[in-house]
Amino acid sequence: MADGEGDLNDELTVKLLHFQEITHTEDLEECKKILIEHNWDIEEAVQAKFNEGINQPPPPMVNIPRTLTHYRPPPPQLIYANHGGGGSILGWAMSVLVSPIHFTFSTIFSLFRFVWRIFNPDPREMVTDPRGDVLTFVDEFEAKYENSPQMFRGSYGEAQAESKKNLQFMLVYLHDPHNKDSDPFCSGTLCNNNVVEYINTNMLFWGCSIQKPEGYKVSKLIRYPTYPLVAVVCLYQNQLAIVGRVQGRVTAEELLSRLREIVDLYEPVLVSARADREALNQNQQIRAEQDEAYLLSLEKDKQKMDKKKREKEIAENEERRKEKIKQEKELSRQAQLDMKLKCKEDICEEPSDDDDVISLLIKFPCGKRINRRFHKTVSVKVLHDYVYAQDEAPARYQIFTSFPRAPIVGCSTDEVVSTQSHPLIQDAGLNRNDTVFVQNMGEDSSSDDDDR
Structure with missing residues (x-):
């Protein structure tokens, strides 16, 4: 541990x-x-x-009822070995007699191989193309043996990742082409219809030759392997591990029986892992939904705040606009008062009636009428300023002749303010005892009743 x-x-x-x-x-x-x-x-x-690493407080989590699955862990690994040979007394006696010679020969061979590998490394130690090793073996295997189980076409690491991802059993077959039992095992046992159906239904099947670097690498993970060899891999104590293996030549019925025994023993481990993963997925899904709802709520709040901010800005702008208009009107009114006061101060004494004087009847928009005499030789500005000095005069106006009705050039408020040179009254087409009309040209003006 x-x-x-x-x-x-x-x-x-x-x-x-x-x-x-x-x-x-x-x-x-x-x-x-x-x-x-x-x-x-x-x-x-x-x-x-x-919740680690989250800066802002997350929304409250929903409690998910989930109980920890308690089970009695199965043994680390089941090994079924069939070493061949008979069970007779003669076979047993021969095994006893030959074992010392076999041990001595194996020891000498192991020492010799160790020394040899120091100077001549095994090329199988160099794994350069694990996927290519597996694909080559699978193609050769399927070409040689009909009705073979469906093999995973990828490296051993990729097969492990797929098995762990799907929480399923993985069956590993290591093929030794030099072993005399390999060919009959493949054709008679591994490619048996019942075996193929069971493997394809319940397991992810991966295989490779131990003469290839990828298969040789996997064979070194197994202690004391004998061939043919199939091993069952599944999630055990939080990691993928070989939980059972069947070694040596066995019949299809024996292989099926032992595979079922291994699967039945370790199935609760995977069932517990699947339940835990399902609970975790539900938890993550609920959390994702809560996060989405939380972010949506934040977005809505932000939109409300932005809307209030825009409304406030619009109201403030409108208030500033009204205040500006008010100030402009106040300045305009004050300017009009100042101009009216000046016009009153500048009014000349009314001349006496003679040939150089004309008498005009002035009609105001409010209906008021004033008779006033003016020298012909003064400018029309004198006529305008006299009218402007009256309390009934509009802030902006234009003076018109009565017949034909036409504006008197230079005799409007705008022209008086903007122009320094103005025509004389005698040049404006006015005659003795004419009537002139004051027409309001301001924003609050209305249609004049010329007959008023």
Whole structure:
């Protein structure tokens, strides 16, 4: 057992490994520390682990009822070996007599091979194209043997990843082309209809020759292998491990029986892992939905704040516009008062009636009428300023002749303000005892009743 598990009982060890599988945390000490902080409550510890690194408080989580599956762990590995040979007394006696010679020969051969490999490394140690090794073997195997199980076309690492992803059993077949039992095992046992159906239904099947670097690498993971060899791999104690193997030449019925026994024994491990993953997926889905709802709520709040901000800006702009108009009107009114006061101060004494004087009847928009005499030689500005000095005069106006009705050039408020040179009254087409009309040209003007 790992160092991080040394002082734990079986129940706490199961919880520790269970937490590690859910959170994918490699450091057992870190897992143990988190569980201790949460009093070995796996659900609280998982929530705390997933909430790490989040700056803003997340929305409240929904409690998901989930119970830890307790089961009695099966043994680390089941090994079924068929070494061949008979079970008679003669066979047993021959085995006893030959065993010392076999041991001596094996020891000498192992030493010789060790020394030889120092100077001549095994080319199978150099794995350069693991996928290519497997694809070559699969093509050769399917070409040679009909009705073969469906093999995974990828490296051993890729097959492990696929098995762990789908939480399924993986069956590994290591092929030794130099073993005399390999060919009959493949044709008679591995390609048996019942065996093929069982493998394709319940397992991910991976195979390779031990004469290829990828197959040789996998064979070194197995202690004391004998061939033909099939091994069952599944998730065990939070990692993929070889949980059973069948070695030597066996019949299809024997292989099926032993595979079923291994699967039945370790199926609860995968069932528990699938339940944990399903609970985790539900938890993550609920969390994702909560996060989405939370972000949507934040977005709505932001939109409301933006809307209020825009409305406030519009109201402030409108208020500033009204205030500006008010100030402009106030300045205009003050300017009009100043101009009216000046016009009153500048009014000349009315001349007496003679040939150089004309008498005009001035009609105002309000209906008021004034008779006034003016020298013919003064400018029309004098006529305009006299009218402007009257309290009934509009702020802006134009003076018209009565017949034909026409504006008197230079005798409007706009022209008086903007022009320095103005025509004389005698040049404006006015005659003695004429009538002139004052027409309001301001914003609040209305149609004049010329007959008023």
